[in-house]
Amino acid sequence: MLYSKILSLRQNHLGYITINPLLNAFSLEMCQEIDAAENDEFIRKTRNSILNRLKNYEIGYHVELQQALRDYSEAATYLSLKSKGILLEKVPENTNKTPDFKVNLEGKEFFIEIKTLGFGGGEENYIKAMEQGLDAQVSIENQLKAGNTTAIAITAINPLKQGEQDYSYSRQKDFIETIIKKIKGLVKQGQFEAGSTILLIDLSLIPIPADFKVNSIPIFPLFENQKLKNLVSGILWYSAFGKENERIFSPIEFEGDANIKSELSIEGILNKNDFIKALCFQVYNLRQERKVVGFYRAKDEDSIMPLLSPFCDFVNDEMNTNGWRILQML
Template identity: 35%
Template sequence: MGCVREKISTLIQDIKGMGCNFPMLYINLDFIDKMEVEMCVNDVFFRSLKDIEKHVDKSLKNIEDYAALVEIKNKYSEAYIYSKLNSLLVLDKVPENEARKTPDYKALFRGKNIYIELKSLNMLGGNSKHKEIMHDAFESKLYLEGEISKGNSVAFKEGEICPYDKGNADYDPRSVRLVIELLIEKIGNNIKNEQYSCGDTVLLIDFSDQLPIISKPSDALQQHYYDGDSKSQVSGELWNVAFGRLNDAIYRASKFEGESNNDGLLEKQGVLISYPFIKGIVFHYWGHFYSIAQMTRDNSPVIHLLESLWDIFPEALLR
C-alpha cells in the first residue's frame, strides 16, 4: 500500500483545478495520517485505507469518475465513525456473511450486545448531481479568471447547490416537509431486514455533510419548535424522520410577517414507525452524534446506551 495521504492530496489539488467536488470536502487529511499510523494494529483502518486507495487510483486516472469519488467518501466515513464510536464503546466489526446481511458493528454495553448498522447518505441525484456541481464550479472558475484577465480587481460568481432537488418544477428549497420525506425515503431504501435480526440494533445515519437540514440540530430533534427569527412554529426534521406519521401537519418558517407557515401534510411515515425492529436512530451530522431512542416495554438496553453516550431529548423519548 502506497502513501494514501499523498495520493489524496494530489487528487484534491486536481479537483481544485476543475472546481469543486462535494465528497472530497469531507476528507480530513489529519485523520488519514492517523489511519496510516495505526493501520498495522487496526484492521478496520487497514481495510478502509486499502479500499480508499483503490478508488483514489481510479479517480486520479479519471477525475470524472464520480462513483469512485463517492466511494472514497463512504469508506473514509465508515472509518471515521468507527474511530469515534470505538473511543466510547467496546466495539467489534461484525464479520460479513455471504448467506445473509449483517449489521456493521457490535458493542458490548453493560454485559449485553448492542448492534449498530451504519448508513451513509449522499445527496439526491447521486453521481449526476456531483457531476453537475463540479461542472458548474468549473464554469464559475473560468468566468472569474476571465474577469480578472480583463483587468477587474474584483469579480463575483454565484453558485447554488440543491442537494434535495430532483429536478421537479415545483421544487421548494424552503420546504421542511420535502426534507423530511426525502430523508425518510433515502433511509428506507437502505434498510435490509436481515441486518436487524442479530439482536437489539441501532441505525446510525451519517449525513457526511451531503444532506443539510434547515433547522439547528437541537431544534431538529423536536417535533415542533418556535423559530424566533420568523416568529413561527417550525417542524423538526430529525424528529419527524423518526416518528412522523402520515398526515401529520408540518410547518416551516414564514418568510415574512403574515405568510402562512403551513407546509402541508406528511406523506411518508417515520422510520421508527415503519420499522419497529429498529431500536433507535443516531444521526451523525457535522461531526456530532444526535440520538432519538425508541421507547420499549422491556426497558431495552439500547435506551440506556444512548442515554449514557449522547443527549436524548425528552420529546423523543416520551413519544
C-alpha cells in the same frame, strides 16, 4: 497516506472545479486520525480499500469516489465510537446480510448498521453540482483575464433535488421526506436480524438547516438570522416519528407567509420497521465537528439506552421526553 491523497485531490480540483461535494465530505483532520490508527486491523484494511478505490481517480464524479466516501464514513464512525470508550468489532461479511459492527456493553450485545445518505437524484445531481463548480471557475478566470482585481462566482447546490423536481431548501417537509425515502431505499431487514441493532445515518452530504439539537424535537422557535420569528418542525425528529398527513411548520419568509405549508405524505422510520431498535443521525456543524443524536421508542428505553447514552450528544423519543432540555436553552 490518506491525508496526503485527499489533500492532493483537493488541490488538483482547485484549477478545474470549485465544488466537489463528495471530495469535500472527507475531513482532512479525520483522515489524519485514520492514518494514525493504522495499527488497528479494521482501520488499516478500510484505509487500503479507500486508497485502492481512489488509485485511478483524478477529478469530477466517479462511482469509486462515492464508494470511497462510504468506506471513509464507516472508518470515521468506528474511530469516533472508540474515542468515546465504546469497544466494537467489525462483523465479518458473508453471503447473508449482516450489520456493520458488534458492540458488547455492560454484558449486553448490540449491533450497529451504518448508512451514508447521498444526494437526491443520485449521480445526476452530483454531476450537475460539479458542472456548476466548473462554470464558476471559468467565470472567475474570465473576470481576471478581463483585468478585474477581484472575481466572484456564485453556485447553488441543492442535495434534495430529484430529477426535474427541485425540492425547496426552505421547506422542512422536503428535508424530512427526502431523508425518510432514502433510508427506506437503503435498509434491508436482514441486516437487523443478528440482534438488537441501531441504524446510524451519516448526513455529511445533506447538511440540515439550524442546529442538530433543535431539529431533534418536534417543534422549536427559530429566531436567529431571521427577519420574522418562526415556529419550525424539527427535521430529525420527524424523520424518526413523523406521521402521514401530519402538518409541518416551515420558516416564515415574509409577512403574511404561511407557517404551515404542507403535510407529510410518509411515515417516520421508527413508526414502523420494528426491527430497527433505534435511529441515530450523525451530523456536522460548520467546523466539521461530528455530533450524534439518537431516537428510540419509549418502550425500549431501558434496553437501548445503555448503548445510546455513551455516544449520542442528545437522545429523544416519540413523546419528546427530552425536549425540555433543548427548550430551556433557547
